[in-house]
Amino acid sequence: MDQNISRLADSVGKVIVGKNDTVIRLIASLLCEGHVLLEDVPGVGKTQLITALSRSIGGKFNRIQLTPDVMPSDIAGFTMLDSKTGEFTYRDGAVMCNFLLADEINRASPKVQSALLEAMEERQISLDGVTHALPKPFLVMATQNPVETYGTFHLPEAQMDRFFMKLSMGYPTGDEELRILERTEMHNPISNIEEPVMHVDDIIRMQEEVKKVRVTDQVKEYIVELVSSTRKDRNAILGISPRGSIALYKAAKAFAYIYEREYATPDDVKKVAVSVLAHRIILSPQGKTAFGSNEEYIEDLVRRCSVPGMSVK
Numbered sequence: 001m002d003q004n005i006s007r008l009a010d011s012v013g014k015v016i017v018g019k020n021d022t023v024i025r026l027i028a029s030l031l032c033e034g035h036v037l038l039e040d041v042p043g044v045g046k047t048q049l050i051t052a053l054s055r056s057i058g059g060k061f062n063r064i065q066l067t068p069d070v071m072p073s074d075i076a077g078f079t080m081l082d083s084k085t086g087e088f089t090y091r092d093g094a095v096m097c098n099f100l101l102a103d104e105i106n107r108a109s110p111k112v113q114s115a116l117l118e119a120m121e122e123r124q125i126s127l128d129g130v131t132h133a134l135p136k137p138f139l140v141m142a143t144q145n146p147v148e149t150y151g152t153f154h155l156p157e158a159q160m161d162r163f164f165m166k167l168s169m170g171y172p173t174g175d176e177e178l179r180i181l182e183r184t185e186m187h188n189p190i191s192n193i194e195e196p197v198m199h200v201d202d203i204i205r206m207q208e209e210v211k212k213v214r215v216t217d218q219v220k221e222y223i224v225e226l227v228s229s230t231r232k233d234r235n236a237i238l239g240i241s242p243r244g245s246i247a248l249y250k251a252a253k254a255f256a257y258i259y260e261r262e263y264a265t266p267d268d269v270k271k272v273a274v275s276v277l278a279h280r281i282i283l284s285p286q287g288k289t290a291f292g293s294n295e296e297y298i299e300d301l302v303r304r305c306s307v308p309g310m311s312v313k
Contacts (some may be wrong), residue, residue, distance in 0.1 A: 004206070005258050007197045008056055014192035016045055017183070018176035019169050023117040025275055026053065026141070026167065029256040030203060031210045034164020034247065035120050035140040037105075037279065041147060044169045048193050050101045050141045053188055057203060058196030059098030060135065066108035068153075072115035076125045077132070082236040090132060095119045098200055105142040113155065116140070117162050137203045157238060157282060164247050165272075166279035206257070213253040214263040222266050223248050226273065226305055235287030235297065244280045251276050261271035266307045274298045 001009075002166070004175075005027060011021050028048065029036050038046050040225070047063065054061035064074065077093030094100060095116070102116060119125060120140050125132045160166075172180060183189045223245055231239030251272040256264040278294040291297040 015189045032250040037163040054099035062097040063101040064094040078145045088271035102142040106144040165275040238282035
């Protein structure tokens with residue numbers, strides 16, 4: 001594993017116990033300038049995960065609890081009249097940061113969801129004819145509870161497709177939970193990160209290096225085969241769009257970079273396929289009966305698609 005990535009993962013591991021795979025995928029999303037939807041039950045460490053990442057990098061962290069009464073201006077900011085100068089000035093919204101935790105995104109109204117997702121896509125805010133660029137790097141980790149639906153607004157599939165990855169932390173094992181209790185006995189685990197292990201400029205540099213990772217024609221064709229097969233499958237009502245294939249392409253490059261390779265392999269594609277693709281499809285009733293979940297469907301798809309040989313020349 002790349003030394004810088006290893007240091008970053010180890011720093012986050014001082015707070016988050018035993019979820020190294022989730023941490024690596026979150027870092028991969030950051031390297032691809034993608035955003036993450038974390039669907040999990042309350043209390044498993046979602047807030048601490050993004051807080052630990054931001055503190056390990058030294059970036060600015062904001063958290064907003066999304067409820068039905070949150071306004072788009074809380075997300076994007078607003079302009080107000082300065083009584084001293086007589087001019088309108090911009091007041092930052094929640095998105096003016098490097099790392100934003102949008103807690104319980106499905107509790108926000110559709111108008112607020114749209115304001116957040118527009119900022120995620122455009123990486124800028126336009127108010128009263130003035131454009132305000134968002135800081136770099138910029139990562140949104142939105143969360144939602146998969147169980148509780150009372151008082152929530154369903155996130156439309158077109159908006160779900162904007163998220164680079166959908167992740168889940170899950171419950172800890174018995175041994176992991178014992179370690180969690182030991183860490184929290186004396187102090188807040190976040191205080192274990194005394195200083196950043198890298199700077200935001202390091203992340204920007206690595207983002208550029210990830211773009212240079214080579215992908216052979218065979219791997220590109222493998223990605224296209226995986227994605228296009230969902231569009232003609234009777235088990236899926238909505239197949240995966242080209243945005244999904246682009247995300248899978250970028251994620252494979254990020255994993256190759258993380259594991260210190262100059263080229264991506266079919267194994268890189270297979271490792272990230274579920275996290276990148278599962279939230280982008282809608283299963284038919286037949287598909288739900290056969291597979292039970294989108295994740296199981298993608299795992300079966302990966303097993304069925306033939307893996308190409310490849311040359312790295």
